[in-house]
Amino acid sequence: MTAHKPGLAPVMTAEEVNAFLKQVYPQLNEDFAAYEAVAVRPGGCTVRLNASERHLRPGNTVSGPSLFTLADIGGYVCVLSHIGREALSVTTNLNINFMRKAEAGPVTGECRILKLGRSLMVFDIDMTAGVDRHLVAHATGTYSIPPKRGAALG
Amino acid sequence: MTAHKPGLAPVMTAEEVNAFLKQVYPQLNEDFAAYEAVAVRPGGCTVRLNASERHLRPGNTVSGPSLFTLADIGGYVCVLSHIGREALSVTTNLNINFMRKAEAGPVTGECRILKLGRSLMVFDIDMTAGVDRHLVAHATGTYSIPPKRGAALG
Amino acid sequence: MTAHKPGLAPVMTAEEVNAFLKQVYPQLNEDFAAYEAVAVRPGGCTVRLNASERHLRPGNTVSGPSLFTLADIGGYVCVLSHIGREALSVTTNLNINFMRKAEAGPVTGECRILKLGRSLMVFDIDMTAGVDRHLVAHATGTYSIPPKRGAALG
Amino acid sequence: MTAHKPGLAPVMTAEEVNAFLKQVYPQLNEDFAAYEAVAVRPGGCTVRLNASERHLRPGNTVSGPSLFTLADIGGYVCVLSHIGREALSVTTNLNINFMRKAEAGPVTGECRILKLGRSLMVFDIDMTAGVDRHLVAHATGTYSIPPKRGAALG
Numbered sequence: 001m002t003a004h005k006p007g008l009a010p011v012m013t014a015e016e017v018n019a020f021l022k023q024v025y026p027q028l029n030e031d032f033a034a035y036e037a038v039a040v041r042p043g044g045c046t047v048r049l050n051a052s053e054r055h056l057r058p059g060n061t062v063s064g065p066s067l068f069t070l071a072d073i074g075g076y077v078c079v080l081s082h083i084g085r086e087a088l089s090v091t092t093n094l095n096i097n098f099m100r101k102a103e104a105g106p107v108t109g110e111c112r113i114l115k116l117g118r119s120l121m122v123f124d125i126d127m128t129a130g131v132d133r134h135l136v137a138h139a140t141g142t143y144s145i146p147p148k149r150g151a152a153l154g
Numbered sequence: 155m156t157a158h159k160p161g162l163a164p165v166m167t168a169e170e171v172n173a174f175l176k177q178v179y180p181q182l183n184e185d186f187a188a189y190e191a192v193a194v195r196p197g198g199c200t201v202r203l204n205a206s207e208r209h210l211r212p213g214n215t216v217s218g219p220s221l222f223t224l225a226d227i228g229g230y231v232c233v234l235s236h237i238g239r240e241a242l243s244v245t246t247n248l249n250i251n252f253m254r255k256a257e258a259g260p261v262t263g264e265c266r267i268l269k270l271g272r273s274l275m276v277f278d279i280d281m282t283a284g285v286d287r288h289l290v291a292h293a294t295g296t297y298s299i300p301p302k303r304g305a306a307l308g
Numbered sequence: 309m310t311a312h313k314p315g316l317a318p319v320m321t322a323e324e325v326n327a328f329l330k331q332v333y334p335q336l337n338e339d340f341a342a343y344e345a346v347a348v349r350p351g352g353c354t355v356r357l358n359a360s361e362r363h364l365r366p367g368n369t370v371s372g373p374s375l376f377t378l379a380d381i382g383g384y385v386c387v388l389s390h391i392g393r394e395a396l397s398v399t400t401n402l403n404i405n406f407m408r409k410a411e412a413g414p415v416t417g418e419c420r421i422l423k424l425g426r427s428l429m430v431f432d433i434d435m436t437a438g439v440d441r442h443l444v445a446h447a448t449g450t451y452s453i454p455p456k457r458g459a460a461l462g
Numbered sequence: 463m464t465a466h467k468p469g470l471a472p473v474m475t476a477e478e479v480n481a482f483l484k485q486v487y488p489q490l491n492e493d494f495a496a497y498e499a500v501a502v503r504p505g506g507c508t509v510r511l512n513a514s515e516r517h518l519r520p521g522n523t524v525s526g527p528s529l530f531t532l533a534d535i536g537g538y539v540c541v542l543s544h545i546g547r548e549a550l551s552v553t554t555n556l557n558i559n560f561m562r563k564a565e566a567g568p569v570t571g572e573c574r575i576l577k578l579g580r581s582l583m584v585f586d587i588d589m590t591a592g593v594d595r596h597l598v599a600h601a602t603g604t605y606s607i608p609p610k611r612g613a614a615l616g
Contacts, residue, residue: 025520068556091526093450115254179365246604247404407576446602
C-alpha cells in the first residue's frame with residue numbers, strides 16, 4: 001500500500017535534522033540529548049528515545065510524557081525533513097495510546113506521513129521497545145504548516 | 155515488526171464473522187449490507203465498505219460517518235474474530251483523521267490489533283480507496299471487553 | 309471562563325442553518341431529518357438527534373455512528389453559523405469517547421468553539437440523553453477552512 | 463448539566479493528593495515541583511503548571527510535552543482523589559488539541575470526570591493561561607483502573 005503521495009521525497013538527512021534541532025532548541029539540549037532522528041526516508045522517518053533513569057516512572061516504565069515527546073518529535077522530523085528548515089510548523093493535535101510498559105533503553109519510533117498537504121501534515125508513529133520490540137505506544141498527530149516562513153517551533 | 159503478541163490467533167473466519175453480524179444486527183441489514191469482513195488473520199483483519207450513492211456527500215465523496223462506521227466495524231471484527239461470539243464488547247474511544255476524498259466504490263480497511271488485553275482491545279485501521287489505493291482516512295480505537303458473557307453489541 | 313475569542317459572533321440563526329443543510333444535502337434528507345440545529349450562540353451551538361428505531365443497536369442503545377454524526381454536524385454548525393454559507397469546510401479529525409448507553413429519544417449536543425482561526429476550527433461537544441440528561445458521549449474535532457469559496461461539504 | 467454520576471465524591475483533598483504525589487514519585491520531584499493539585503471537588507479537580515523557562519520552547523511558548531504532562535496529571539488527580547491511594551491506574555489514551563501559545567506563568571487545568579466506571583475513568587481538561595485566561599489547550603483522556611490494589615503508577 002502506498003500511504004503517501006507519489007514523489008514525496010526528503011530534503012534533509014537525519015544528520016542535518018539532528019544538527020538543526022540542536023541549533024533551534026539551544027536551551028533544551030539537556031532534555032533533547034536523549035531524542036534523535038535515526039533515519040529519514042520518502043514518506044517517513046525513524047526517531048529514537050534513549051530512555052534512562054530520568055525518563056522512568058515508578059515501576060521502571062518509561063513515562064507517558066517521554067513517549068508523547070518522542071511522538072511529537074517524530075512528527076516534527078517528518079515535517080522538517082520533507083519541507084525543510086524554513087518550516088514554521090506547530091503541533092495542533094496528538095492522540096496517543098499506551099499499550100505496554102517500556103523498559104529503560106532505546107524506544108524506537110517508526111513514523112509514516114499519512115498526508116502532506118499545503119497547510120497540514122498528518123502522521124502516525126509505532127513506538128517499540130525491549131528485546132522483543134513489542135509495541136509500547138502508538139500515536140497519530142497533525143502539524144499545522146503556516147504559509148509564512150520564519151523560525152521553527154516544535 | 156511484530157505489532158501483536160506472539161500467539162495471537164483468530165478463532166473465527168471472515169465468513170463466520172459476516173454470518174454472525176447478519177444475525178446479531180437483524181434490523182441493520184439494510185445499512186450493513188455495504189460493510190463486510192474480507193479477511194481475518196493473526197493480529198488483524200481486512201474489512202470493506204462498498205460505497206454507493208447513499209454513502210456520498212456533496213462533491214461525491216464518501217461521508218465521514220460512513221468511514222467512521224467502517225473503522226468501528228473493523229475494530230469489532232478484530233475483537234469478534236480473536237475472542238469469539240461471546241465477546242460482549244463496546245467501543246469506548248475512536249479517533250479518526252480524514253486525509254483525502256474517497257470516491258464511490260470499495261473502501262478497504264486494513265486493521266491491526268495493537269493490543270489485546272483482558273479488558274481492552276486497541277486497534278488501528280488504514281482506509282484506502284480509488285484506483286491508486288490512496289490513504290483516505292486512518293483511525294485508532296479502543297474496545298472495552300467486559301468480563302461477563304452475553305449478546306454482543308457494536 | 310471564556311473559552312472563545314472576544315467578539316466571536318454568529319452570522320446565521322439556527323433556522324437559517326437548518327434551511328441551508330436541507331438545501332446542500334438534498335439526497336441526505338432522509339438521514340438528516342433526525343438531526344437539527346437547535347440554537348446558535350456566540351462561540352457555540354446546540355444540536356440534536358431525535359433518535360428513533362433506525363439509530364439503535366441491539367440492546368436498544370443509540371449507535372456509535374449516529375453519535376459520531378451528531379458530533380460531526382455539531383462542528384459543521386459551529387463553522388457555518390460563525391463564518392457563513394460560503395464556508396468550504398471539511399472535518400479533518402474527530403475523537404469521540406462513548407461513556408454510557410443512550411436510549412431512543414432526543415440526544416442533545418452542546419458545542420463549544422475552542423478555536424476559530426483562519427484555517428482551522430476546533431470544537432468539543434457534550435452529548436446528553438435520557439430523563440437524567442446523563443453524559444453519553446463526548447467528542448473533540450477539527451474542521452479545516454480552506455481559503456477559497458465554493459460549495460460546502462460536511 | 464450534570465456531567466457525572468450523582469454521588470461522585472472525593473475521598474482525598476488537594477493537599478493530600480500533593481503529599482501523595484511527592485511520596486510516590488521521589489525521583490521526579492524536580493520535574494513535578496512545577497505541577498500541583500489546586501482543588502478537588504465532586505466530579506472534578508483543578509491542577510496547575512507553574513511554567514518557567516524550562517517549560518518553554520523557542521518563541522517563549524509553553525511546550526507541548528509540558529501541557530501534555532499537565533493533562534496527564536489532571537487525569538491522575540481525578541482518579542486518585544475519587545478512588546483513593548490504592549488506585550493502581552495507568553493512562554491508556556490521551557488526545558490533546560493545542561489552540562494558542564501559552565506564555566510563561568501559571569497554566570490552569572480545569573478537569574471534569576466524564577465517566578468513573580469500574581475499570582475506566584474518562585476525563586477532559588480545559589487549559590487556560592495568560593492575563594485573559596485564554597484557552598491554550600484541551601485534552602480528553604482515559605485511565606484504566608485495574609481491579610487489584612497496589613502501588614500507583616502514572
